[in-house]
Amino acid sequence: MENVKDSAGRYESPLRIRQAKSTRAAVLNAARDLFIAKGYGATTVEQIASRAGVSKPTVFSAAGNKQTLLAVLRDVAMAGDDEEIAVGARPAAQQVLAEPNQYRATELLAGLITAIAGRYAEIDQVLRGAVGSGDEALRELWETAEQQRHTGARMWADSLAGKGPLRQGIDTHTAADILWLYMSADVYHRLVRDRGWSPQQFQSWLTETLTLSLLPPAPPGVNPSH
Structure with missing residues (x-):
């Protein structure tokens, strides 16, 4: 299976790309659920990370602040x-x-x-x-x-x-x-x-x-x- 280039010109495997998309989806779903349930102001990045099952830095790298x-x-x-x-x-x-x-x-x-x-x-x-x-x-x-x-x-x-x-x-x-x-x-x-x-x-x-x-x-x- 061939690797593909990312936006920076580096080569990444399809598996790695799928994992990144899966992580991003988990972060977005967690953020959506928490924002709706608790409100934007009451939701923290730590809570989003915990719900998504990832680390806080992963939240930032996968989707942002x-x-x-x-x-x-x-x-x-x-x-x-x-x-x-x-x-x-x-x-x-x-x-x-x-x-x-x-x-x-x-x-x-x-x-x-x-x-x-x-x-x-x-x-x-x-x-x-x-x-x-x-x-x-x-x-x-x-x-x-x-x-x-x-x-x-x-x-x-x-x-x-x-x-x-x-x-x-x-x-x-x-x-x-x-x-x-x-x-x-x-x-x-x-x-x-x-x-x-x-x-x-x-x-x-x-x-x-x-x-x-x-x-x-x-x-x-x-x-x-x-």
């Missing part, structure tokens, strides 16, 4: 895995962009938002709580997350507008702001985690809400999703 861990957990929750592939480049997002029917695209988008929020909602709550600590890096992470969500919302608004007219009185700027609001994981958290909605109920509601907010009424007798 607490701030980096939270940032990585955010990215993993948004994307669904630890691979360096942007959300917009993944198959579910590409399916929304490629769908020519704007009503069907909105339905697919609601499904994508629901899936992301289902993974991210609890980490979003951790980040919200951590921002109040006065840590500048965490505040910047929060602001970056908000800006990235609006960038994504603008992409979806432009995509929907490219498939057909938006609802009368709604331009792409307004559509992006509406999407930015409903893409917030806090909306999902309040309805699903706090009020007991099922993810399916949330997705159906979001589909209807986005359709009514952004798109013109479908002609009588026409199924807008076909």
